[in-house]
Amino acid sequence: MSLDLQAVSKAYPGRRGGAPVQAVRELSLAVEPGEIVALLGSSGCGKTSTLRMVAGFEAVSSGSITLAGKRIEALPPARRGVAMAFEGYALYPPLTVRENIAFGLGNRGGEAGRRRVAEVAELLGIAPLMDRKPAALSGGEQQRAGLARALVRDAHLHLLDEPMGQLEPQLRAVLRGRVKALVKQRGLTAVLVTHDQAEAHAMADRIAVMEAGELQQFGPAAALRDAPANLFVATFFGEPPMNAVPAIAEPGGLRLRGADGEVAPGWRQDLPAAVPAPAGGEVVLGVRPGRLRLGEGPWRGIVVSNQWLGDQAHVAVEVCGRLLVAVSLARVPARVGEAIALGLDPADAHLFDAGSGRALAHGARRA
Amino acid sequence: MADLVLRVLRGLALALVLVFFLFPIVWILLMSFQTNETILRLPPSLAFDPTLANYKALLTGTMETSSGTLQVTFLRNLGNSVLLASLSVGLSLLLGVPAAYAFARFRFRLGEDIAFTLLSFRFAPPLLVLLPLSLYFNELGLADTYAGLIWVYQLICLPLVLWIVRSHFEEAGVEVENAYRLDGHSWWAGFRKVAIPLAMPGIAAAGLLAFIFAWNNFVFALILASADKQPVTVGALAFVTASGIQYGQIAAAIVLSILPTLALALYAQRWLVEGLSLGAVKG
Ligand SMILES: Nc1ncnc2c1ncn2[C@@H]1O[C@H](COP(=O)(O)OP(=O)(O)OP(=O)(O)O)[C@@H](O)[C@H]1O
Ligand SMILES: [Mg+2]
Numbered sequence: 001m002s003l004d005l006q007a008v009s010k011a012y013p014g015r016r017g018g019a020p021v022q023a024v025r026e027l028s029l030a031v032e033p034g035e036i037v038a039l040l041g042s043s044g045c046g047k048t049s050t051l052r053m054v055a056g057f058e059a060v061s062s063g064s065i066t067l068a069g070k071r072i073e074a075l076p077p078a079r080r081g082v083a084m085a086f087e088g089y090a091l092y093p094p095l096t097v098r099e100n101i102a103f104g105l106g107n108r109g110g111e112a113g114r115r116r117v118a119e120v121a122e123l124l125g126i127a128p129l130m131d132r133k134p135a136a137l138s139g140g141e142q143q144r145a146g147l148a149r150a151l152v153r154d155a156h157l158h159l160l161d162e163p164m165g166q167l168e169p170q171l172r173a174v175l176r177g178r179v180k181a182l183v184k185q186r187g188l189t190a191v192l193v194t195h196d197q198a199e200a201h202a203m204a205d206r207i208a209v210m211e212a213g214e215l216q217q218f219g220p221a222a223a224l225r226d227a228p229a230n231l232f233v234a235t236f237f238g239e240p241p242m243n244a245v246p247a248i249a250e251p252g253g254l255r256l257r258g259a260d261g262e263v264a265p266g267w268r269q270d271l272p273a274a275v276p277a278p279a280g281g282e283v284v285l286g287v288r289p290g291r292l293r294l295g296e297g298p299w300r301g302i303v304v305s306n307q308w309l310g311d312q313a314h315v316a317v318e319v320c321g322r323l324l325v326a327v328s329l330a331r332v333p334a335r336v337g338e339a340i341a342l343g344l345d346p347a348d349a350h351l352f353d354a355g356s357g358r359a360l361a362h363g364a365r366r367a
Numbered sequence: 368m369a370d371l372v373l374r375v376l377r378g379l380a381l382a383l384v385l386v387f388f389l390f391p392i393v394w395i396l397l398m399s400f401q402t403n404e405t406i407l408r409l410p411p412s413l414a415f416d417p418t419l420a421n422y423k424a425l426l427t428g429t430m431e432t433s434s435g436t437l438q439v440t441f442l443r444n445l446g447n448s449v450l451l452a453s454l455s456v457g458l459s460l461l462l463g464v465p466a467a468y469a470f471a472r473f474r475f476r477l478g479e480d481i482a483f484t485l486l487s488f489r490f491a492p493p494l495l496v497l498l499p500l501s502l503y504f505n506e507l508g509l510a511d512t513y514a515g516l517i518w519v520y521q522l523i524c525l526p527l528v529l530w531i532v533r534s535h536f537e538e539a540g541v542e543v544e545n546a547y548r549l550d551g552h553s554w555w556a557g558f559r560k561v562a563i564p565l566a567m568p569g570i571a572a573a574g575l576l577a578f579i580f581a582w583n584n585f586v587f588a589l590i591l592a593s594a595d596k597q598p599v600t601v602g603a604l605a606f607v608t609a610s611g612i613q614y615g616q617i618a619a620a621i622v623l624s625i626l627p628t629l630a631l632a633l634y635a636q637r638w639l640v641e642g643l644s645l646g647a648v649k650g
Contacts, residue, residue: 092561
């Protein structure tokens with residue numbers, strides 16, 4: 001069902017009269033029925049706090065939450081119709097894995113419920129562990145049991161708080177696909193919290209990037225990659241992160257600043273389109289590592305490192321004291337210490353306001 | 368072979384440690400079956416004719432001494448001890464467990480200060496507290512009542528329960544309860560069916576400790592209660608008679624007064640070890 005957060009804020013009281021902790025600020029987010037939305041952000045940015053408010057464990061400080069057309073922010077958790085996979089698993093210690101998973105179904109489940117439990121357990125690879133107690137499981141197994149308990153339930157909304165954080169990458173990659181297929185097949189609506197961009201990419205229809213309690217951008221992965229709303233999203237999203245170089249805008253192009261913050265003589269970037277610039281012209285030029293061209297272009301740099309990772313080369317180049325990272329799908333025949341030419345196509349450039357970090361313009365090319 | 372030797376040695380070592388620690392209790396047990404004369408003879412000897420006279424004296428309430436027959440109120444004292452200790456522990460669990468839950472789960476103004484104040488009751492030397500307390504008690508009409516004593520015993524029991532149980536609630540974490548609530552249960556059900564069972568080892572430990580402390584208390588009862596409300600600890604003073612100390616009866620009294628605590632400890636053990644009541648969350 002649809003979930004609608006309107007200007008939701010959460011302030012935790014400070015310890016011993018200290019200033020309150022503003023965990024979530026004015027968060028507005030609309031999740032469509034049947035959609036999977038990923039909340040992505042660094043540790044402590046307020047993801048779990050957001051889920052806890054939606055589930056009803058934590059009262060909102062202000063704002064409203066609507067689920068399936070009903071205001072729920074004042075309802076007790078039991079009446080919200082939400083299922084959740086907890087960051088800390090939260091399994092009932094005295095119950096077996098099977099009992100844990102089936103718990104939310106109660107007696108209503110019956111034969112169909114039992115079948116669904118077996119099915120989800122099979123899907124998550126915990127079928128052989130069903131008669132064990134949580135204490136006898138590894139962290140990753142407990143996590144999958146917790147995820148299964150959430151997935152078997154019928155609910156308006158499924159909240160999954162880092163549901164695969166404890167798993168090794170191979171298993172995670174497999175389960176991502178299976179869980180997504182299950183969610184889609186049952187038509188569930190889900191909010192998924194994750195640190196893992198690949199997971200967000202693979203599972204979510206749309207991604208909400210949060211930082212310091214604030215929503216930075218909300219949209220499909222492609223939009224976040226091609227048109228990041230600000231410098232934070234631009235550098236947060238993508239691996240390795242986008243290169244960002246402060247610059248001064250002038251008609252026809254940019255004069256770039258070196259590591260010392262001064263305008264570097266001769267380091268320029270032509271931008272044929274009119275450069276939208278704030279007063280003073282202070283901007284930041286962003287370019288993805290995969291878009292930086294090596295061996296051609298007007299810039300001159302020194303190769304600092306050149307690593308072949310098996311399927312791509314990561315090359316670090318120092319230009320006027322600034323370290324830029326380029327990714328190339330072919331080996332780069334440059335040795336450390338050598339001079340190298342590099343540059344970029346204006347269609348790959350992103351421009352940000354140096355003060356606020358807000359995006360000013362994005363090059364025309366889409367990934 | 369070496370294995371067997373090791374096992375035997377380990378058994379021997381264990382037996383030695385046991386004898387060392389249990390010796391006083393064993394000795395008291397032996398004393399309780401002897402007359403004062405055999406107890407006091409020198410050198411002490413393990414050879415004696417066991418007698419039940421001490422127990423009989425305690426249970427019938429009459430004590431024969433060289434200077435005549437005395438009344439003993441031991442059974443009444445024992446009853447008082449049971450009554451006082453169990454009611455105080457019951458009350459402190461009733462008050463302390465929800466309070467511990469509140470301190471563990473909610474942050475409220477002055478919360479830590481209140482919790483610490485309660486703990487500080489344990490620091491105060493009881494004798495210092497007693498004088499003003501007995502004055503208040505006289506004024507309130509609580510002096511020499513069971514209710515008054517039970518109330519004072521909260522000074523002993525409540526902080527124990529509060530702090531031990533609180534740490535168990537904190538350890539169990541809130542998420543399991545939250546999961547339970549999300550599955551369609553009320554806050555109150557989450558407290559009863561999840562939080563309490565998960566904290567059960569702590570509750571049992573705290574209850575047992577509080578019971579032992581209450582049982583062993585001496586000064587509060589000595590000052591605040593008169594003879595017919597006094598527990599065994601105070602009642603034992605009666606064995607110091609004009610014609611000497613009745614060691615045999617003291618020993619028998621000790622044996623009898625250990626029994627309830629021992630029984631409680633054995634009963635509480637399954638909670639202490641196993642902790643969770645299986646199936647408490649089911650259904
Ligand atoms: N009960 C609380 N009392 C006070 N502050 C809290 C409380 N819970 C969380 N916070 C603070 O709120 C902020 C957001 O916490 P939250 O748990 O939502 O982060 P998160 O995005 O889920 O992080 P992670 O990825 O590490 O799980 C953090 O700074 C945290 O310290
Ligand atoms: Mg979190």
